Amino acid sequence: MxxxxxxxxxxxxxxxxxxxxxxxxxxxxxxxxxxxxxxxxxxxxxxxxxxxxxxxxxxxxxxxxxxxxxxxxxxxxxxxxxxxxxxxxxxxxxxxxxxxxxxxxxxxxxxxxxxxxxxxxxxxxxxxxxxxxxxxxxxxxxxxxxxxxxxxSQERERMLVAEKAITAERARLAREMHDVVSHQVSLISVEAGALALTSSDPRARRSGEHINELGTRTLDELHVMLGALRGTADPAGPPGLADLSALVAASGLAVRIEHRPPTGPLSPEAEHAAYRTVQEALTNVVKHAPGSEVTVTLSAFPDGGALHVEVRNAPPPGCDTGPPAGLSHRSSSGRGLAGLRERASLLGGALRAMPTPDGGFTVHAVLPCRPAPEPYRETADRTDTPVGWRGSGTRQPTQ
Incomplete structure (x- = not known):
């Protein structure tokens, strides 16, 4: 020109x-x-x-x-x-x-x-x-x-039409999720509650109570998510760092939390991403390394620029004999970690997940305290995601 x-x-x-x-x-x-x-x-x-x-x-x-x-x-x-x-x-x-x-x-x-x-x-x-x-x-x-x-004016009209279409699609997805997922989880909770009341086995009763509690929490989170899709979210907002204690208690794992809070305020997006990171990591521990000790560390840079979330689990008991019974390397698709990477990337941070030398596993996320103006996508760390069973002299399942 x-x-x-x-x-x-x-x-x-x-x-x-x-x-x-x-x-x-x-x-x-x-x-x-x-x-x-x-x-x-x-x-x-x-x-x-x-x-x-x-x-x-x-x-x-x-x-x-x-x-x-x-x-x-x-x-x-x-x-x-x-x-x-x-x-x-x-x-x-x-x-x-x-x-x-x-x-x-x-x-x-x-x-x-x-x-x-x-x-x-x-x-x-x-x-x-x-x-x-x-x-x-x-x-x-x-x-x-x-x-x-x-x-x-045409661009504004196009954006309004797109927003209406997005709102309609989100409402449709909310209806589908409510009709399918909510119904199935409710049935699971009812069956678990019945098992806890009628079973004569103490372990079965405890398992039923635990499953019933998890189902109830899942329904609560599902309702919050459906409210966000419909535009009628709870004013309290999504779960954050204040909800980690309840999350750890419901996991049934031996978890030690080391929390060094940041000097500055955290954005709701960063708190929610930290909560989801810990939740996914604990879920992977329950699936792949049940009974292992877990350490959750929350810390921040001195200037409060980023929150570090690290979830490290020790090798599961008896890991030298292979994976737990009934668990194969196909039991995890790896989509949970991929979703965590995308969540951290949208905030301008990054996430690494890798096995430890002693046969355990660690998930480390760096989450900016304030959302970045432009999303930064970490691509090099994708190669660090373990595939299959890996370890040094032991076999550690993919998380």
């Missing part, structure tokens, strides 16, 4: 050309005309700031009939800048009358029809050309501004 020259350069060229016109006819005009034209050329430099005043200042320069460039430029600028038609056409009429006024009345009396036509045609073209071009330039600017407004 070609760059337009600066405005001051164009003004300097116009003033220079108008001044050069005076040199071509300086021997044919008197001192008064020269002074009037010099004033007109000087005023051209201010025609964009005061278009009407400059156009009136250049009127005396048009009396001679020789020097027209400065009045034409001033009149064209006034026609393009002034919003009112009355001012523009009035200024053009004054300049036409001045330019068409004959120098001698005695000479006019002897003019014939064609001489009158020739005498009036020049001033008419001298005034009509710049006026028409100026109004055309103004009309073009107004049309461009209206087109810009129309495009902005």
């Amino acid at each position: 070609r760059r337009r020259p600066p405005q001051w350069a164009l003004d300097a060229v116009i003033v220079a050309v108008a001044a050069a016109e005076l040199v071509t006819v300086i021997d044919q005009v008197g001192p008064a005309t020269i002074a009037a034209y010099v004033l007109a050329v000087t005023a051209l430099a201010l025609r964009r700031r005061w278009p009407l005043a400059v156009a009136l200042v250049t009127v005396p320069a048009a009396v001679s009939g020789y020097l027209w460039l400065a009045p034409m430029c001033a009149l064209g600028t006034a026609a393009a800048a002034l919003p009112g038609r009355l001012l523009v056409y009035g200024c053009a009429a004054v300049m036409f009358l001045v330019a068409a006024t004959p120098s001698s009345l005695a000479e006019v009396r002897s003019w014939k029809a064609h001489e009158w036509g020739a005498a009036l045609l020049g001033p008419a073209l001298f005034v009509g050309g710049p006026t028409a071009l100026g109004r055309l330039a103004r009309t073009r600017r107004e049309l461009a501004a209206r087109l810009t407004e129309l495009k902005a």
Whole structure:
């Protein structure tokens, strides 16, 4: 795209050309005309700031009939800048009358029809050309501004239509999730509660109570998520760091929490991402390393710029004999860790998940305390995700 020259350069060229016109006819005009034209050329430099005043200042320069460039430029600028038609056409009429006024009345009396036509045609073209071009330039600017407004209005309408479609789709997903997931989880909770009440085995009763509690918590979180999809979320917001104690207690694991809170406030998004990171890590421990000891560490940089969430579990009891019975390497799709990476990336952070040298596993997330202006996506760490059973002399399941 070609760059337009600066405005001051164009003004300097116009003033220079108008001044050069005076040199071509300086021997044919008197001192008064020269002074009037010099004033007109000087005023051209201010025609964009005061278009009407400059156009009136250049009127005396048009009396001679020789020097027209400065009045034409001033009149064209006034026609393009002034919003009112009355001012523009009035200024053009004054300049036409001045330019068409004959120098001698005695000479006019002897003019014939064609001489009158020739005498009036020049001033008419001298005034009509710049006026028409100026109004055309103004009309073009107004049309461009209206087109810009129309495009902005169309974009706003498109966004509103897209938002309505998104809202409708979210409502449909909420209905589907409520009809399917909520129903199934409710049945699981009912069956677990019945098992806890009717079973004679203490371990079965404890398991039933635990499953019933987990089902109830799952339904509560599901209702919160469905409310967010419908736009009627709970004012309390999604779970955060304050809910970690209940999450750890419900996991049934031996968990030690080391919490060094940040010096600055955390955004709700960062707290929710930290909660989900711990939740997914504990779920993986229950699935792949039941009975192992878990350490959850929450810390922040001294400046409070990012929250570090680390969940580390020791090797499960009896890991040297292989994975727990009934568990295969296909039991985990790895989508949970992939979702955590995406969640951290959207906040401008990163997440690493890898086995430890002693046969355990660690999940480490770095979450900015405030959302980043542009999402940063960590791609190199994806290769660190273990696939299958890995370990040093032992077999550790993928988490």
